[in-house]
Amino acid sequence: MKILNICIDIDGTITDPYFWLDSANRYFNKNITSDEVTQYEVNKVLKVPRKDYTDFYNKNKFTLHQREKINKEAVNVIQELIKLNNIYFVTAREKGLEILTREYLNRNNVPYDGVYVLGTYHKVDTARDLNCDLFIEDSFDNAIELSRNGFKVLLVDTNYNQFPTEGNIKRVFNWGQIYDTVTRILLQENAV
Structure with missing residues (x-):
């Protein structure tokens, strides 16, 4: 049985935030x-x-x-995280991009247990449905909404999300730091 349900945004999180x-x-x-x-x-x-x-x-x-340029460090970390955790990609991309999104992840060797192309920036309901333990996101507004609904959020640092964090949000600067944070959470889960 896998330990954590980790939800991950795509654009600006596992890809170059300025791809456009x-x-x-x-x-x-x-x-x-x-x-x-x-x-x-x-x-x-x-x-x-x-x-x-x-x-x-x-x-x-x-x-x-x-x-879009994929972040190779993100790919390597996700390949490790999926060994012990469920990985779900939850993106605001419009539903018409679902096939392209799956092909992109597969082409870049990004493993996952599910891909959710929502067509909306509101991700709380999907996070609830997936019993999300941790959400990795780059949008400050999404991070706030998720945090205020009780979800732990790792906010991937970008130029466009430089606002004070609150609640369950932790700012992270690279995927090595994300890996270390998840490892600490796993150790805490196993200590209980």
């Missing part, structure tokens, strides 16, 4: 750097109307998500 930036800069004729991406809402970072960014995303979403 080069394409968006070309499309909108901008020169934004990752250091300037200080908020989660991309249209505000680019200083373009939300509709214009949505049009860009809808035209390019399949290419963007197929080409």
Whole structure:
């Protein structure tokens, strides 16, 4: 029997958080750097109307998500974590990206017990359904919502989530730190 149910977001968590930036800069004729991406809402970072960014995303979403750079350290850690834990990917990506998402994870040798493509940023109900013990996330708002509903959250540090954490949220800076945190939780579980 596996010990923990670990839920993991995809974009910005196991992938480059700024995967969209080069394409968006070309499309909108901008020169934004990752250091300037200080908020989660991309249209505000680019200083373009939300509709214009949505049009860009809808035209390019399949290419963007197929080409996202995977974090190799994340892959290695997940390959270790799945030996003792259930790994569930829970993403806000729209449902039409489910096949692409599964293919992406498989192509990059990312193991999992389930993939949940929600089409919404609200992940609490899915976390409940999965009896989530720990959620790994990059969105500050998602982390807050999960924490306020009783879930432990590891917030992967990015330029766009630099706000004070609260409750059950711990900021992490790399996947080695995530591995160490999960190991400590496992040791505590086994000590009981």
